[in-house]
Amino acid sequence: MPSGILLLDKPAGISSNAALQRVRRLFGRVKGGHVGSLDPLATGMLPICLGEATKVAGEILAGRKRYRFTIALGAATDSGDAAGALIASAPVPQLAQREIDAALAAFTGALQQVPPMYSALKRAGQPLYRLARAGVTVERAARAIEVSEWRLLAHGARSLELEALCSKGTYVRVLAADIAAALGTLGHVTALRRLYVEPFQGEPMHGLEALEAAAGGGKLPALLGADWPLAQLPAVHLTAAQTRRLLHGQDIESLAGEGAAAAPPGARVRLYDEVGRFLGIGEASGTGTVRPRRLLNGTAPA
Numbered sequence: 001m002p003s004g005i006l007l008l009d010k011p012a013g014i015s016s017n018a019a020l021q022r023v024r025r026l027f028g029r030v031k032g033g034h035v036g037s038l039d040p041l042a043t044g045m046l047p048i049c050l051g052e053a054t055k056v057a058g059e060i061l062a063g064r065k066r067y068r069f070t071i072a073l074g075a076a077t078d079s080g081d082a083a084g085a086l087i088a089s090a091p092v093p094q095l096a097q098r099e100i101d102a103a104l105a106a107f108t109g110a111l112q113q114v115p116p117m118y119s120a121l122k123r124a125g126q127p128l129y130r131l132a133r134a135g136v137t138v139e140r141a142a143r144a145i146e147v148s149e150w151r152l153l154a155h156g157a158r159s160l161e162l163e164a165l166c167s168k169g170t171y172v173r174v175l176a177a178d179i180a181a182a183l184g185t186l187g188h189v190t191a192l193r194r195l196y197v198e199p200f201q202g203e204p205m206h207g208l209e210a211l212e213a214a215a216g217g218g219k220l221p222a223l224l225g226a227d228w229p230l231a232q233l234p235a236v237h238l239t240a241a242q243t244r245r246l247l248h249g250q251d252i253e254s255l256a257g258e259g260a261a262a263a264p265p266g267a268r269v270r271l272y273d274e275v276g277r278f279l280g281i282g283e284a285s286g287t288g289t290v291r292p293r294r295l296l297n298g299t300a301p302a
Contacts, residue, residue: 001027001028001030001051002027002028002030002050002051002223003030003050003051003052003053003223003226003296004049004050004051004053004222004223004224004225004226005047005048005049005050005053005060005223005224005225005226005228005229006023006047006048006050006206006221006223006224007045007046007047007048007200007203007204007205007206007224008023008034008045008046008047008048008205008206008207008208008211009043009044009045009046009205009206009207009208010038010042010043010044010045010046010208011043011207011208011209012040012041012042012043013040013041014040015037015040016034016037016038016046017034017037019034019046019048019208020032020033020034020046020048022208022212023048023050023208023211024050026211026212026215026220027050027220030050030051031050031051031054032048032049032050032051032054033048033049033054033057034046034047034048034049035047035048035049035057035060035061035197036060036061036065036168036194036197037120038192038194039081039083039173039192040083041081041082041083041189041191041192042192042193042194043192043193043194044067044192044193044194044195044205045194045195045196045197045200045205046194047060047197047200049226050223052226052296052297053223053225053226055226055280055294055296056226056227056229056230056281056294059229059230060197060229061168062168063168063197063198063199063229064148064165064166064167064168064197064198065165065166065168065170065194065196065197065198066163066164066165066166066194066195066196066201067163067164067166067172067192067193067194067195068153068161068162068163068192068193068195069161069162069163069164069172069176069189069191069192069193070159070160070161070162070189070190070191070192071159071160071161071162071176071179071180071187071188071189071190072158072159072187072188072189072190073092073158073159073160073180073183073185073186073187074089074090074091074092074158074185074186074187075088075089075090075186075187075188076088076089076090076177076180076186076187076188077188078118078132079116079118079132079173079188080116080118080171080173080174080176080177080188080189081173081188081189081190081192082188082189082190082191084118084188088186089186090185090186091185092157092158092185093183093184093185094157095155095183097152097155099183100152100155100160100183101152103179103182103183104150104152104162104179105150106182107147107150107175107178107179107182108147108148108149108150109146109147110144110145110146111144111145111146111147112142112143112144112145113142113143113145113169113170113171113174113175114140114141114142114143114174115128115140115143115171115174116128116171116173116174117129117131117132117137117138117140118132118173119171121140123138128140143169145166145167145169145170146166146167146170147164147165147166147167147170147175148165148166148167149163149164149165150162150163150164151163151164159190160179160187162179163195172189172192173188173189176188176189199229199231199232200229203224206221225278226278226296227270227278230270230281233268233269233270233281234263234267234269234270234284235269235270235272236269236270236271236272236282236284236290237272237273237274237276238252238271238272238273238274238279239274240273240274243273243274243279246271246279246282246292246295247279247295247297249292250292251285251289251290251291251292252282252289252290252291253288253289263284263286264284264286265284265285265286265287266283266284266286267283267284267286268281268282268283268284268293269281269282269283269284269290270282271290271292271295278296279295279296279297280292280293280294280295280296280297281293281294281295
């Protein structure tokens, strides 16, 4: 079965899980998971890990994301975006460039953000969005996020078009409402596109319709390797004998000259066999020894 990472350009109008299931069917119903949900309204990069690549999904989840989005000023919806019902309106003041810049500066750096009720977070096993649809609101603890960069792309009388580079766990809908409030009005998201997820910036994405057409012609695109998002980890290349030991869950010693030899104790490393096949992630001791931590074949302890 195929293993690897597909960078899907998710279309608007479907959930991230629905998009995942369509991709899985194209690749023979192999196991899979998406990294970082996108709302049905949103489009853009949705990394999908297939097969054994699901074991590195956590490495991708930690990456920053760049979004481009439009805020409609003067109105708030219950979901924070155009898919929700209008709940309030307010006048929109005439905004100068300096006022917008000041508002964006106030939402730069380390922030605390309360997740919205319309989210997939769970309370007692129930997704918050289900509670919200039933008219139930519960307390949500604020979470630490970080916005590294803002770009103001367009400024209309009742709208802003922005780009933001932000940490995992950031809800753009909440940022949009908070920015509108800082400008003295209300706001909600009317368009949202995720431009990339680190470290895949600049990599091509595949649309669902194009994938389905390619599958019909028997020419699905090649997947990115499961080690693609792990380039920041030192690489360790093993002999055939060392690979056998590793796959039995045993530590590998005497790796002088390899990445594990220079890595500090506890550092993670990429593991490869004698022909360059990616085996998974190990942990270095700092003395040239590495122990298996997450192997793609699943035969060693996680």
